[in-house]
Amino acid sequence: MKLIRVKDYDDMSRKVANIISAQVILKPNSVLGLATGTTPIGAYKQLIDWYHKGDVDFAEVSTYNLDEYRGLTGDDPQSYRYFMNTQFFDHVDIDKANTHVPDGSNPDIEEACSSYDKMVKDAGYVDLQLLGIGRNGHIGFNEPADAFSKGTQCVDLTESTIEANSRLFDDPEDVPRQAYTMGVQTIMNARMIVVAATGEDKAQAVHDMVFGAVTPQCPASILQLHTNCVVVADDAALSLCP
Numbered sequence: 001m002k003l004i005r006v007k008d009y010d011d012m013s014r015k016v017a018n019i020i021s022a023q024v025i026l027k028p029n030s031v032l033g034l035a036t037g038t039t040p041i042g043a044y045k046q047l048i049d050w051y052h053k054g055d056v057d058f059a060e061v062s063t064y065n066l067d068e069y070r071g072l073t074g075d076d077p078q079s080y081r082y083f084m085n086t087q088f089f090d091h092v093d094i095d096k097a098n099t100h101v102p103d104g105s106n107p108d109i110e111e112a113c114s115s116y117d118k119m120v121k122d123a124g125y126v127d128l129q130l131l132g133i134g135r136n137g138h139i140g141f142n143e144p145a146d147a148f149s150k151g152t153q154c155v156d157l158t159e160s161t162i163e164a165n166s167r168l169f170d171d172p173e174d175v176p177r178q179a180y181t182m183g184v185q186t187i188m189n190a191r192m193i194v195v196a197a198t199g200e201d202k203a204q205a206v207h208d209m210v211f212g213a214v215t216p217q218c219p220a221s222i223l224q225l226h227t228n229c230v231v232v233a234d235d236a237a238l239s240l241c242p
């Protein structure tokens with residue numbers, strides 16, 4: 001695991017965007033694994049800026065997002081598909097047909113999960129996976145558990161995740177209780193993983209991810225076993241690290 005210490009959110013966003021940009025320049029038809037949440041917004045903005053300047057383009061890129069709320073359609077403003085469109089895809093030259101998010105509107109759990117797994121597998125898995133980290137160490141929506149998950153699964157969100165996500169909803173009661181998420185094994189299949197972390201509320205999770213025991217109680221800790229994983233974290237997120 002390589003640790004890159006940055007000073008703040010903007011610095012983190014530029015460094016993460018630089019890594020993604022280098023990946024796409026070196027391999028224009030890269031398969032990117034993407035995340036939603038607050039953490040990557042700055043990196044997406046930076047990539048959009050560089051796209052407008054002609055420094056990078058996404059015409060041949062395909063993407064697979066980590067997760068989606070179960071029960072939401074892609075045109076729901078709270079859905080992760082909507083987030084990706086508005087925060088990134090709508091502003092660059094990516095072919096939307098090559099962008100993939102688990103289908104939250106599919107009520108058939110078995111089918112929704114197996115079809116997403118098949119798509120990621122058929123794409124040859126992910127070249128570069130971008131991850132944020134939850135305050136409880138979750139990656140994607142793989143919450144602390146007794147075992148690491150494998151493929152795409154439907155999960156019940158923990159109270160802490162529901163509470164953390166409620167800031168993005170008008171009414172906390174509207175936060176969906178379930179989500180489809182790529183499994184930990186699929187995430188580990190990515191050839192490179194970049195974890196972005198910012199802010200003091202991530203400090204414990206970042207500490208446990210990098211220095212703690214490898215345990216499904218902190219799903220991100222398994223990234224210690226990945227051969228090409230980079231953590232880009234700011235001073236606040238690293239405040240509990242030695």
Ligand code: F6R
Nearest residue numbers: 035036037038039132133134140
């Ligand atoms: C989002 C995702 C989640 C977030 C995590 C951190 O697609 O997979 O694991 O990365 O919950 O969220 P933020 O960035 O909002 O702190």
